[in-house]
Amino acid sequence: MSEYTPIGLDNGNQPVKALTHSGNFHVDETLGYVILHYALAPAGDLRGRVLGTAPQDRLIFSRSRVPAQIQEADIVFDVGGIHAPPKGRYDHHMRDKPLRDDGIPFSAAGLLWKDYGLAAIRNILPNDLDEATLAAIWQAVDKSLIIPVDQDDNGVVKMGRLSLADIVSACSPPWDTAELYGADMAQQKETEGFANAAQAVASHLRNSIDRTRASLKATDRVLSAHKQAEDKRILLMDTGMPTEKVIFEHNLPVVYVVSPAGSAQWNVKAIPPVRGDFGQRVSLPDAWAGLEGQALAQVSGVADAKFAHPARFICGAASREGALEMARRALEIDAALNQTP
Known part of the structure; x- marks a missing residue:
């Protein structure tokens, strides 16, 4: 300057x-x-x-x-x-x-x-x-x-x-x-x-x-939230804001971002393998794809689960705790599927 x-x-x-x-x-x-x-x-x-x-x-x-x-x-x-x-x-x-x-x-x-x-x-x-x-x-x-x-x-x-x-x-x-x-x-x-x-x-x-x-x-907020995360693969944000740019610029190992999407919904969004690309580092479970309400709650085991997109890149629940549980279970299901015999 x-x-x-x-x-x-x-x-x-x-x-x-x-x-x-x-x-x-x-x-x-x-x-x-x-x-x-x-x-x-x-x-x-x-x-x-x-x-x-x-x-x-x-x-x-x-x-x-x-x-x-x-x-x-x-x-x-x-x-x-x-x-x-x-x-x-x-x-x-x-x-x-x-x-x-x-x-x-x-x-x-x-x-x-x-x-x-x-x-x-x-x-x-x-x-x-x-x-x-x-x-x-x-x-x-x-x-x-x-x-x-x-x-x-x-x-x-x-x-x-x-x-x-x-x-x-x-x-x-x-x-x-x-x-x-x-x-x-x-x-x-x-x-x-x-x-x-x-x-x-x-x-x-x-x-x-x-x-x-x-x-x-x-x-600043994304980096702070990631530092506090128990599982560094799940980024919990208390306010909706752009996160993908920060994740890739700082090479964070985030797989899912959990954030509010209105007054009565929290979403779980999967991060793509390349910034701005389609696809996910870890797709949401295939068994959840396209389900809503009670059908999704029964399959996922999360009582307040609300929806899962057919493309398996986003899902949601009525509560913060429900969305976090969906993210955790999605990672557990993926780990079980990829276990070496």
């Missing part, structure tokens, strides 16, 4: 003029604008600021290729031909372009995320989080969202169909807009397109940051 104080983050309230290029827009400068919005003026009107319909706030944003306007701006990104972050210059289109430590070239979004990402996260997440957690969120979002944007914008790896890059591109007016409506209307539609793209990207960034926060919280 930054080794200097980026422009506008000195705890002052002075207006900051930020500028990117006009014309065709892409995901990196759109995301760059969104990062600056949340870092410097999160209470402002993100879309209205672009359209010029919102009251002026601290962040004054414009899109232009006019040299005099570029020179006048405090922060210039994705245009201008200069990479000098301490001076507020965040272009990356020069021959000697800025690179990450691993050699991946930065986009404007990546450069701005490096300097303004933490401030944006602090303003997006209302809760007081410690610096270590903020740094972990910054790193995770950098990996999952910012690096793919860097790669896409620099022609390294495309983000793919229906990606954030595609959503931004879809906000651009069609190629023949000027031909159909005239130059002035085409420029207006382009500005509206950028405003629409910024709104979509802002929603995605907010959700990505909040989901990353929740994912880190889930990691």
Whole structure:
């Protein structure tokens, strides 16, 4: 992260003029604008600021290729031909372009995320989080969202169909807009397109940051629950949350996850052999498959058993104790079937 104080983050309230290029827009400068919005003026009107319909706030944003306007701006990104972050210059289109430590070239979004990402996260997440957690969120979002944007914008790896890059591109007016409506209307539609793209990207960034926060919280809880488990093959969670990612990232020997699924049901879910794959490390007993209610209770020996999916990857009971008993019995049945004569 930054080794200097980026422009506008000195705890002052002075207006900051930020500028990117006009014309065709892409995901990196759109995301760059969104990062600056949340870092410097999160209470402002993100879309209205672009359209010029919102009251002026601290962040004054414009899109232009006019040299005099570029020179006048405090922060210039994705245009201008200069990479000098301490001076507020965040272009990356020069021959000697800025690179990450691993050699991946930065986009404007990546450069701005490096300097303004933490401030944006602090303003997006209302809760007081410690610096270590903020740094972990910054790193995770950098990996999952910012690096793919860097790669896409620099022609390294495309983000793919229906990606954030595609959503931004879809906000651009069609190629023949000027031909159909005239130059002035085409420029207006382009500005509206950028405003629409910024709104979509802002929603995605907010959700990505909040989901990353929740994912880190889930990691702590899963690891704690696994540490306390009597049988390390059965993970008991008192609240429903994503567990599979943590199980595979930390190589936990979990076979079944037991967790609540509403006010009167606890489920037993089998973990697949490979993350995101079909199949199970240990399938639920074949004799349970497709049974419900009393029929399942009789076969399983668990009085409040409620259902077992025909594909044998999930079953449930009315109580925590019943679900735990189903998991234990499923493991016992599997062990008996696989005993060496």
